[in-house]
Amino acid sequence: MLTKTGRPFDKGALYRLLNNRTYLGEVSHKGKVYPGEHRAIVLRELWDRVHAILQESPRVRANQNRRQTPALLRGLIFGPDGRAMSPTHTRRRGRLYRYYVSQAVLKGTADDCPVRRLPAAEIEAAVIDQVRALLRQPEVVVGTWRAARAEAPDLTEAETLATLERLDPLWDELFPAEQARIVRLLVERVEVSPSGADIRLRLEGLASLVRDLAGIGAETRRAA
Incomplete structure (x- = not known):
């Protein structure tokens, strides 16, 4: 699988995808987050569950x-x-x-x-x-x-x-x-x-x- 820029879709690309708040209907600007004018396509509950996992250390997740x-x-x-x-x-x-x-x-x-x-x-x-x-x-x-x-x-x-x-x-x-x-x-x-x-x-x-x-x-x- 390739990204839109033609590069292989690796773990780095996946982490950037999982941290993109656009899917929550929000916009990030200069380190601050604001409500966007577009609708969210990811539920807040799902976002919170994913990020609870991401907060664990890579070693714990690997085990x-x-x-x-x-x-x-x-x-x-x-x-x-x-x-x-x-x-x-x-x-x-x-x-x-x-x-x-x-x-x-x-x-x-x-x-x-x-x-x-x-x-x-x-x-x-x-x-x-x-x-x-x-x-x-x-x-x-x-x-x-x-x-x-x-x-x-x-x-x-x-x-x-x-x-x-x-x-x-x-x-x-x-x-x-x-x-x-x-x-x-x-x-x-x-x-x-x-x-x-x-x-x-x-x-x-x-x-x-x-x-x-x-x-x-x-x-x-x-x-x-």
């Missing part, structure tokens, strides 16, 4: 987001035995440690299990890095474009490539819940083994994301 966001690879990551690995966590000395654990470990039959436990943060970061690399592969771009044309026949291969390239630098600006939504949209399955992780993408999910982002980009250009 709350992590607690409320489901494990990024829940239901998507599978061990060498073909069974799903379950997210779990433990807390030591006030720190939270997250893992994905094989079903064999959970059932006490892990004697011959080659992959018993994986640090969640490490495997999630590795999967995200691989996904971002795959999105740049020509065969993935072409496959996504062909899948997206079913509902967006005017979409070009160049537009598909540009949209996928735009997603990469935006990733780190997304909130954890939005990252989880996109991962579930794009990733069909992650199979881990002692030699690494194999990721299977969902081209129909990629196509849906490209159609959404391309539509947003077109609307932004028209508004500008």
Whole structure:
């Protein structure tokens, strides 16, 4: 998503949007706020609730987001035995440690299990890095474009490539819940083994994301 000036819509742009009192029907001038002549489009109650959250420290909000966001690879990551690995966590000395654990470990039959436990943060970061690399592969771009044309026949291969390239630098600006939504949209399955992780993408999910982002980009250009 781009702002009206053509820049990526990052957290800074979001915070400026959330602090724009124009939506309350007010006008700011030289540090003072006055009633505007236009109607409010945001309820005062909603504004107050949002700003109560914004007054919390970024660290507190980040911890709350992590607690409320489901494990990024829940239901998507599978061990060498073909069974799903379950997210779990433990807390030591006030720190939270997250893992994905094989079903064999959970059932006490892990004697011959080659992959018993994986640090969640490490495997999630590795999967995200691989996904971002795959999105740049020509065969993935072409496959996504062909899948997206079913509902967006005017979409070009160049537009598909540009949209996928735009997603990469935006990733780190997304909130954890939005990252989880996109991962579930794009990733069909992650199979881990002692030699690494194999990721299977969902081209129909990629196509849906490209159609959404391309539509947003077109609307932004028209508004500008």
